[in-house]
Amino acid sequence: MxxxxxxxxxxxxxxxxxxxxxxxxxxxxxxxxxxxxxxxxxxxxxxxxxxxxxxxxxxxxxxxxxxxxxxxxxxxxxxxxxxxxxxxxxxxxxxxxxxxxxxxxxxxxxxxxxxxxxxxxxxxxxxxxxxxxxxxxxxxxxxxxxxxxxxxxxxxxxxxxxxxxxxxxxxxxQKFAVLQIFHVLSSAFVLVGFLIMGISAYHLLRKQNVDFFTRSFQIGLVCGLVGSLVVAVQGDLHAKDVTEKQPVKLAAMESIWETTRQAPIYLLALPDEENGRNAIELLPIPGALSFLGHGDFNAEIKGLNDFPRDERPPVLLTFLAFRGMVGLGTFFILVSIWAFFRRKKLMESPLLLKILVFSIPLPYIAIQLGWVVTELGRQPWIVWGMLRTADAASAVSxxxxxxxxxxxxxxxxxxxxxxxxxxxxxxxxxxxxxxx
Amino acid sequence: MDLQAIWFFLWGLLWAIFFMTSGFDFGIGTLLPFIGKTDEEKRTMIASLGPLWHGNQVWLITAGGVTFAAFPVVYAVMFSTLYSALMLVLFTLILRGVAIEFRSQQDDPRWRRIWEICIFIGSFAPALLFGVAFANIFKGIPFDADGIYHGNLLTLLNPYGLLGGVLFVMLFLQHGALWLTIKTTGTVQQRAAAVAQKAWPVLVAVAVVFLAASWYATDLYANYLSYPALFLVIGLAVAGLLAARLFMARQAWIKAWAASALAIVSCTFYGVIGLFPSLFPSSLDPAFSLTARNASSSPLTLKIMLVVVIVFVPIVLIYQIWAFKLFGSKVTAADLAHEEGAY
Structure with missing residues (x-):
């Protein structure tokens, strides 16, 4: 190497x-x-x-x-x-x-x-x-x-x-910074919320320190619920900004190869980087990507094939990381809402509590995946459009x-x-x- | 003075404050196995720097950050040419940082022993390596016009470099021992006082040899010969060392520590003034040397950074001095009895 x-x-x-x-x-x-x-x-x-x-x-x-x-x-x-x-x-x-x-x-x-x-x-x-x-x-x-x-x-x-x-x-x-700051801080609240709910759930399942952990749980719930909702709304704004400023990153995140109007989101897709297409494309939601990127179902989304090969990020990893992050984000919202409705009956909700214990690592994973999208998706640039990563290293051995x-x-x-x-x-x- | 010159001396000042504050942390960490015989004595020593070492360490981050901001080319070339040495500093600092936190988490002698070794290595090695690195900078580093290093880690371990390392270790050892005399009582204080007194003649001898060796190994004295008034800085270093000994004899520990701080700051400025306007001289050809003139940021960046430093550094100093005073009293048995009183 x-x-x-x-x-x-x-x-x-x-x-x-x-x-x-x-x-x-x-x-x-x-x-x-x-x-x-x-x-x-x-x-x-x-x-x-x-x-x-x-x-x-x-x-x-x-x-x-x-x-x-x-x-x-x-x-x-x-x-x-x-x-x-x-x-x-x-x-x-x-x-x-x-x-x-x-x-x-x-x-x-x-x-x-x-x-x-x-x-x-x-x-x-x-x-x-x-x-x-x-x-x-x-x-x-x-x-x-x-x-x-x-x-x-x-x-x-x-x-x-x-x-x-x-x-x-x-x-x-700059807008990019403001969006990224809100994204990171709100996702931090998701992580803390799920950590507090998870640890509290562990003790509630064992009926230890019930008062202490019920009250801790409520604080964790507020963090988790508000954080996961804010992250989703804000993530949408962030994606629109990326569409505008880093269109090739967006194309990689969604594995879109051809420039199209009414670009769909495929619920199931698998990129084939060699041949510049998707090996699998199933269950499209018509126009969804155009809407997410530009707020308009008819807007044009530029595909990867319209960018030079040496300006594309690694598609497969960027795509999978983005899917993983969004999937987990959806899970956090659903579990938080579930927990919200059971907040007064926690002791009678062992399944919820068990799921919460095992969910502790998930926000960690989601955040790591988010950074993979951000940083790997920026490749081959170390500074977007200005300096390539390959030209930035030290002359060390x-x-x-x-x-x-x-x-x-x-x-x-x-x-x-x-x-x-x-x-x-x-x-x-x-x-x-x-x-x- | 123009912006670049101001930044040159601010750069020196930030390194000087780092050595003055983290210096006693390194000293105490190095002395940990020698002065601390029982677990309680070791805890007392660690507690003496407990609330402060985090804040002290940020001076390193700031000195590094300011090098990056004000002299990006120096930052790039210095950090990549000194790659192996800096990585060793980094590894050992990481171990020290977590060791201070982790050691007290379990009441098991073997567990504690492991982290004590980490604290010792993570204090002694950075002290030595910072000394070696700075002495080599005074001497000049073999790098070419593209900033590519022609040497290896062993190149830095030349006699003058090692002498610089020993000087730093001795300065910090005395500084740390004097901090312990302020912050502790009983056997720890007695041992620390004895160490400070015994270390003093060794420190003076090393300092004298270093000053003399610098005449032969470096060009530091050129600036002093051009402006003889600058010899005052060397005078201050000598005065700091003498005053430290004098106050030690009178058991005026706070004053002795302050004198030691003065000695450390003046020693740093001794080198910085000698280097001016060079920040990172090349030993291959003076034309390759990186100076305040050819390696600085743009005037706008230097101006913005100047405002930032003028506003924030005094604020930082005020709250750090407040924290020093808040934790100025001696470490007591009551502090150690509680995990909220000491590590």
């Missing part, structure tokens, strides 16, 4: 692993801050127990998330120096602002929150929880602005062989990248196993051993 392929694999491994932990941090930070605020407002000890129980999951998860985030900042320089030279004027700026304006806030106050129970008044301690949530989420906002710029570069000019910033405001307020790839896999496997072992152990124990 060459340096570019190995570097791509390495970046995939490290960013995908990092993003196993990020959504939980994003969503749970708000939930924990809310629980603690309820405690301060009402004096209800159950909210304090909730804050500590869910807060501990937050802390373990955060520890793995934060150390694996440093890697990504390093890798732009170590593995993608061609990219960094070309894009640093813009991309580097956004990353530096993320660290200075957001990540400091999160990291400083997480220590204060963790160890400050006895040092601060209850109100001040709850306020610190909100600062952590704000810091964590604004961190994500900046990173997503940077990623959106790779998807849809704006506010720049090419000068002296590199991209230079001309309009900072355009970069930070295959041995260096291969060795560190193995190193990352070993270390991250260890982190993943230990991190999830600790989280699961704590989740199963429940709050009674917390000594609140």
């Amino acid at each position: 060459d340096v570019v392929t190995l570097s791509r694999l390495q970046f995939y491994a490290t960013s995908a692993f990092h993003f196993l932990f990020v959504p939980l941090t994003l969503g749970l930070s708000w939930v924990v801050a809310y629980m603690e605020t309820r405690y301060v407002r009402t004096g209800d000890e159950t909210y304090l127990k909730m804050t500590k129980f869910w807060g501990k999951i937050f802390l373990i998860n955060f520890a793995v998330g934060v150390v694996t985030g440093i890697t990504l900042e390093f890798q732009f320089g170590t593995n993608w120096s061609g990219y960094s030279k070309y894009m640093g004027d813009i991309f580097g700026t956004i990353l530096a602002i993320e660290a200075t304006a957001a990540f400091f806030l999160e990291s400083t106050f997480i220590g204060v929150w963790h160890f400050g129970w006895k040092k601060l008044s209850a109100k001040a301690h709850a306020a610190v929880a909100w600062l952590v949530a704000i810091g964590a989420n604004f961190s994500a906002v900046w990173i997503l602005i940077a990623n959106s710029w790779m998807q849809n570069p704006v506010g720049y000019t090419i000068r002296g062989g590199r991209a230079e910033l001309t309009d900072f405001f355009a970069v930070i307020t 295959v041995l260096q990248v291969a060795t560190t790839l193995v190193g990352f896999i070993l270390i991250y496997s260890l982190l993943g196993i230990v991190g999830y072992y600790l989280i699961i152990k704590h989740a199963k124990q429940g709050p009674q051993l917390e000594g609140a």
Whole structure:
């Protein structure tokens, strides 16, 4: 394998692993801050127990998330120096602002929150929880602005062989970024909602801490229901934006080969990349894709065959990842609605509770698939239409990248196993051993 | 001063703050197996940096991010030429980070032992490697006009590079030991005080040798000879070291730590000033060197970043100092009794 392929694999491994932990941090930070605020407002000890129980999951998860985030900042320089030279004027700026304006806030106050129970008044301690949530989420906002710029570069000019910033405001307020930010944050709430409902369901099935977990469940339900509905509505807007800005990505997501008006969505399809067609096409919904892409059943959707071969992303994986994500998203809505109608009769709904326990990993998978669509669907470009991934790698040796790839896999496997072992152990124990 | 020059010194300042803050974390991690004999002593040591190390580490992310933003070419060439060294720093920092969190999660001596080893390696190795990397930058790195590195990891482990590594380890060791004297009581404090006092002459000797070796191995002194007033910075480093010893003798631990912080910051600026305007000199041909002039971002980006830094860095410093004060008192048995008081 060459340096570019190995570097791509390495970046995939490290960013995908990092993003196993990020959504939980994003969503749970708000939930924990809310629980603690309820405690301060009402004096209800159950909210304090909730804050500590869910807060501990937050802390373990955060520890793995934060150390694996440093890697990504390093890798732009170590593995993608061609990219960094070309894009640093813009991309580097956004990353530096993320660290200075957001990540400091999160990291400083997480220590204060963790160890400050006895040092601060209850109100001040709850306020610190909100600062952590704000810091964590604004961190994500900046990173997503940077990623959106790779998807849809704006506010720049090419000068002296590199991209230079001309309009900072355009970069930070572009529609693509706003849509992506809402997509990521709302999906984080889905993940947190299903995690809380799932863990609560585990204990409710065993009739342990029924009051504690029934009340936790309700909070999880709000996150899951609202999150999954918002993600769907917002995802539709996002798809329309992609249709406009990255038409070839949309064509790959839906595996559409020929340019057509009234483009259908096939419920069953399988792309055949060799021959530029679908091997299977069954159960079309007429005009559905035209409507999804443009809000008009007669609109034209450009097919993959009208794009040069060397500008198409890998179709099969992009297509399957998109299908998987949408399928799971639909499942989250249905289960959330079901849970909503059974919310007062949870103890009499063992099937729902069982399904929820086994659903805990599903939002993780959906989010990973979403990133596959976004990033793999951007190929062969590292910056859309501007710089190819193949031209962006560092002049380092295959041995260096291969060795560190193995190193990352070993270390991250260890982190993943230990991190999830600790989280699961704590989740199963429940709050009674917390000594609140 | 023009924008590029301002950014050059801001770049140095951010690295200096990183070394000053994370320096004591690295020092304490390195001392963990030597000062902490019992589990309680080890927990006390970890608790002394518990609430603060996350925030300290962000100075590294910021220093890296600012290198990327203000000097993208330097970032690209520095990180890819120093690939193996930086990856080692990264791996060990990752292990240290999770080890601090994971160690206390299970009450099993073998479990705790594993993570203690990770904390030690994850503190000692970055301290050494940052020193090696910066000394090599002072000396010049063998890279060509395309930013391609002509060497390997062992190229960096030359005598001058290793001397820089030892200097960093000793600086951080003393810095960490002094932090422990502020934050702890009893045997841990006594041992830390003894370590700081014993480390001092070694540190001074290494520093003197390093200053002398820099005369032969680097061009750092050229700027000093052109502007002799700059020797004041070296004077400050010396003053920091002397003051640290003086305050140690009087058991004025906070002042001794502050003097050690001054020594670390001045040592960083000693190198940064000597490098100016070069950020990443090439040892193959000075024409390949990356400087504040030929490797910076556009004026607009430098201006935006300047505003960001001028607004946010003081805010960050204010809340970090607040956090330092909030956790300024000594680690007590009551803190350790509770998992919300200490790791």
